[in-house]
Amino acid sequence: MDDxxxxxxxxxxxxxxxxxxGVDEADFSFLLNTVGLTKGNLSxxxxxxEKAGYVTIVKTFNGRIPHTDFxxxxxxxxxxxxxxxxxxxxxxxxxxxx
Amino acid sequence: xxxSAKNQYQAGDPRQIVRWARRYAQSRTISFLVxxxxxxxxxxxxxxxxxxxxxxxxxxxxxxxxxxxxFMFLAALALVWFSVSRWSGELVFSIxxxxxxxxxxxxxxxxxxxxxxxxxxTGLGGGLLAYHLLGALLISFxxxxxxxMQPWSAAYMTPYLILMVVYQRLGFWAWLxxxxxxxxxxxxxxxxxxxxxxxxxxxNIIAPIFTYGLIAILIGHAYSRYALWKLKxxxxxxxxxxxxxxxxxxxxxxRAETPTNG
Numbered sequence: 001m002d003d004x005x006x007x008x009x010x011x012x013x014x015x016x017x018x019x020x021x022g023v024d025e026a027d028f029s030f031l032l033n034t035v036g037l038t039k040g041n042l043s044x045x046x047x048x049x050e051k052a053g054y055v056t057i058v059k060t061f062n063g064r065i066p067h068t069d070f071x072x073x074x075x076x077x078x079x080x081x082x083x084x085x086x087x088x089x090x091x092x093x094x095x096x097x098x
Numbered sequence: 099x100x101x102s103a104k105n106q107y108q109a110g111d112p113r114q115i116v117r118w119a120r121r122y123a124q125s126r127t128i129s130f131l132v133x134x135x136x137x138x139x140x141x142x143x144x145x146x147x148x149x150x151x152x153x154x155x156x157x158x159x160x161x162x163x164x165x166x167x168x169f170m171f172l173a174a175l176a177l178v179w180f181s182v183s184r185w186s187g188e189l190v191f192s193i194x195x196x197x198x199x200x201x202x203x204x205x206x207x208x209x210x211x212x213x214x215x216x217x218x219x220t221g222l223g224g225g226l227l228a229y230h231l232l233g234a235l236l237i238s239f240x241x242x243x244x245x246x247m248q249p250w251s252a253a254y255m256t257p258y259l260i261l262m263v264v265y266q267r268l269g270f271w272a273w274l275x276x277x278x279x280x281x282x283x284x285x286x287x288x289x290x291x292x293x294x295x296x297x298x299x300x301x302n303i304i305a306p307i308f309t310y311g312l313i314a315i316l317i318g319h320a321y322s323r324y325a326l327w328k329l330k331x332x333x334x335x336x337x338x339x340x341x342x343x344x345x346x347x348x349x350x351x352x353r354a355e356t357p358t359n360g
Contacts, residue, residue, distance in 0.1 A: 011337050011338065011339050012339075014112070014337050015112075015115070015333050015334075015337050018112055018113065018115045018116060018119075018333075018337070019115055019116075019119050019329075019333065021116055022115065022116035022117065022118070022119030022120040022123075022206070023119050023120060023123045023204050023205060023206045024123075024205045024206050024207055025203075025204070025205055026202065026203065026204040026205075027202045027203040027204070028202070029199075029200070029201070029202030029203070030201060030202025030203055030204045031202070032202065033200065033201055033202055033330075034202075034326075034329060034330055034333055035333060035334075036330070036333070036334050062192070062195070067203075069203070084113065
């Protein structure tokens with residue numbers, strides 16, 4: 001478990017990254033609606049993911065309404081793939097022990 | 099690629115989220131509904147102009163003939179303008195966002211994240227227009243019987259739309275339109291009793307476009323409801339929150355970074 005990326009291992013961030021890995025981009029409302037977090041929590045997780053270099057945040061305006069889109073970066077994609085590989089390896093080891 | 103949507107994961111594997119997020123993004127059909135309404139209006143405009151041109155030509159009414167040809171080209175130009183203009187793109191985007199307001203925005207375009215079509219496909223779009231104008235003119239000047247209008251249209255439209263569906267990585271629903279349109283053409287050529295009478299001849303092309311398009315879009319929309327439900331359910335059940343009694347990831351992380359005394 002020590003090898004797992006702790007930024008990704010947090011459930012809300014794992015949900016966000018897994019969702020984003022299936023699409024090109026998604027906005028704040030979509031993630032809020034799907035992941036089931038409060039606005040504050042989602043913002044906080046997105047900040048952490050951006051600081052880790054795993055997502056890019058694009059802020060635009062539709063008229064006067066602010067619009068925020070998120071994309072998984074190549075670093076984020078490869079970190080997520082590595083995370084699943086490591087988790088699969090841990091599970092396989094656990095199954096072998098049993 | 100471990101997170102590929104093509105991989106088969108067991109029930110309960112969080113990586114199924116990838117597949118359902120993609121399916122949902124591919125099935126949001128409201129933007130197609132808006133574009134579809136415009137296309138139907140333009141096709142009706144071109145068809146009406148073609149009928150007028152034919153009637154005016156037969157009756158030798160030069161002024162009406164000239165006006166209907168001009169109207170036909172204006173309708174065609176409006177179709178091209180709507181297809182390429184930034185204004186129409188923003189209009190469709192705004193309407194889509196308004197209708198999907200509470201669900202938010204998500205997109206998937208496969209390997210083409212810039213979303214712009216390659217030049218050859220845009221060229222084929224222009225060809226589609228020229229091909230239909232040619233068909234309308236052939237009918238107007240009695241070089242082709244009007245009963246071949248839909249099969250003539252399908253000979254270009256079906257492969258063109260299939261190319262668009264493949265290129266834009268749209269969901270299964272998007273195949274329905276071109277496939278049903280092509281099958282309709284085959285049925286007409288085989289003489290199956292699905293033809294409107296001569297007084298409603300235009301409906302032989304308008305009805306398949308209208309009906310099959312609507313069927314595809316509504317099936318896509320219904321599927322997107324299911325995909326969204328499935329996505330929410332998977333997202334919140336396959337990756338559960340930490341047990342409240344257990345330390346959460348962030349707290350654990352912060353503790354690990356805090357030096358202990360003694």
